[in-house]
Amino acid sequence: MTVQTTTSAVLELRNVTKTYRVKQGLFGKAKPLTAVNDVSLSLPRGEVLGLVGESGCGKSTLAKILLGLEAPSMGQVMVDGQEITAQDRLSLARRIQPIFQDPYSSLNPRKSIFDIVSLPLRVHGIGDKAHWDTEVRRILDIVGLPARVMNTFPSQMSGGQRQRVAIARALIMKPEIVICDEPTSALDVSVQSQILNLLGDLRSEFGLTYLFISHDLAVVEHLATRVAVMYLGRIVEESDVAGLFDDARHPYTQALLKSVLTPEPGLGVPDTQLGMAYPNPIDPPSGCQFHPRCPMAGAHCKSVAPRSVPTSHGHVECHLHDPDSPMYDAKVA
Amino acid sequence: MEKPLLSVRNLTIDIPVGGGTLHAVRGIDFDLNRGETLCIVGESGSGKSLTSLALMGLLGKNIDRSADRMEFDGTELTTASPRTMRALRGARMSMIFQEPMTSLNPAYTIGDQLIEALRLHKPVSREAARARAIELLEKVGITAAASRLSQYPHQLSGGLRQRVMIAMALMCEPELIIADEPTTALDVTIQAQILRLLHDLGQEMNMAMILITHDLGVVARVADKVAVMYAGELVETGSAVDVFNTPLHPYTRGLLRCIPLPGKTARGSTLGTIPGIVPSLVGDIEGCAFRTRCPHALPACQSAIPLQGRPDHAFRCIHEDGKRHDEEAMA
Secondary structure, eight states: OOOOOSSSEEEEEEEEEEEEEEEOSSSOOEEEEEEEEEEEEEEETTOEEEEEOOTTSSHHHHHHHHTTSSOOSEEEEEETTEEGGGSOHHHHHHHEEEEOSOTTTSSOTTSOHHHHHHHHHHHTTOSOHHHHHHHHHHHHHHTTOOGGGGGSOGGGSOHHHHHHHHHHHHHTTOOSEEEEESTTTTSOHHHHHHHHHHHHHHHHHHTOEEEEEOSOHHHHHHHOSEEEEEETTEEEEEEEHHHHHHSOOSHHHHHHHHTOOOSOTTSOOOOOOOOSOOOOTTSOOSSSTTGGGOTTOOHHHHHSOOOEEEETTEEEEOGGGOTTSTTGGGGTO | OOOOSEEEEEEEEEEEETTEEEEEEEEEEEEEOTTOEEEEEOOTTSSHHHHHHHHHTOOOTTSEEEOSEEEETTEETTTOOHHHHHHHBTTTEEEEOSOHHHHSOTTSOHHHHHHHHHHTTSOOOHHHHHHHHHHHHHHTTOSSHHHHTTOOGGGSOHHHHHHHHHHHHHTTOOSEEEEESTTTTSOHHHHHHHHHHHHHHHHHHTOEEEEEESOHHHHHHHOSEEEEEETTEEEEEEEHHHHHHSOOSHHHHHHHHHSOOTTTSOTTOOOOOOOSOOOOOBSOOOSOTTGGGOTTOOGGGGSOOOEEEETTEEEEOSSTTTTHHHHHHHO
């Protein structure tokens, strides 16, 4: 490797935008839907970036762009300082691998565990059958599965075991970055903790970098080192994990944190004060896109989109935290 | 003391499978008063969903259900005729399912489905039923309710569909609502709103609720009573405060250690786990089903396990305090 990088970030997004054209009804005109809107993120090697937000906010589209499954409409995605559009699918797949939410649908039911886990090696034409066998045994051992499962099929396994198979498949090529899209939300709590522990161990053992997409904020707080909060395709707040969970700035982040139901009896269900509707992304609100649901919103928020302002531990897109905004003083009141 | 609205004793569900019988639910007891919320918490395959289907009389024909008692406000459900059950279901006891997309009929409008739910059971005019549907949609927080009536399920988001399901379950003002993972498929923000709504409506209408979930956070915030289910048995029952603050069964404590607690669990630390897997429930099961995964298992755990504790906080374990103090001393 002689590629020199100007940054220590293993993964970097620069002003990435993804726009789809969505037809409205049978004869309706196609309208643009901006799923990912001018996202810039950088992920240093060995870190875990938690990406949180409600369904439809663009988390999964962002994951697809990073995996090279979707091309961004605008902007650049850099892996180790190289743009991913300049790399072919195969070499990108060596560096970035996904783990998906549902281990029931992400594993081919007709293939044995050996076939599933060794497939990346075969696709890349690495080694022969004996090598595949050694590698599969090695990786199964790492993810905590006995070698005898090699000849079984996904249907014979529990949800937790399937997710271990999915992790084994993702790691057999020794990738640098793993995109975990809700990897534990389909699992029972006792299994979830095992998988989270495994992901944590693998990260320190192999120096992996994770993008960890989840709607479970308690899990994100536990595993992530940095957190990005996404709303209608934009990163509205980004911060290190302590800053976000101890000192959230954006009203949306605060509402998300409030909605976490910790297992403490007697506290009741919190009122998020978010109102009901997640806006229609085809017809996003003007100004700050969060203003219709924001308890702090003022007239300025309805008309002017907030700019990104730095905080002590990251950055936030909110007028309440922009010293040049007329809303700056409102947060005290 | 007031007679419970629902009283269940020794409910047992057996499913014939190739090579034997699967004992999915193995003799569970509970009482539920009007206006109370009972949360049944357990992992996949523990029998919690089958329990709810058994109460509603919705089990498949090949599934064998028996109980010493399953009494709903004076009606014995085990011996009730299909006709009696049909009259109860939807009218006095209703159910909210996890998947709002599969439980709403895609070929009918929201309005048709809501109105039918009421007119099936009560002699009201279409106009009156329509007015009630609008009122309930507004109550569950749906804006522009009147115009929603002509929409089809696919035109609504998941959160809205779940609200429609709740409105439908409430059409006849039931005395008991059984909600099976009503918020699992939803965002956390919507989850909080829906749970608040169910709780407020329950208070307002003095409705009893059985909430089935695997989410301990939901349980702690919503439940009056908690029943922890493992391998077809209730291993611990009690008030939410008792079960969460002084969990007596080793399984309950194991579950609580598995989830990261914001502010308490150190970020990045190793989470607790429960080693091993749920035992097969096919064939005869003797002793404590949790013993293969329990750190405190003794040879005596292979024989029948007594129910211990008080009526309002009971647990099934041979150890006097479920070894709670030993674990605390070690921690």
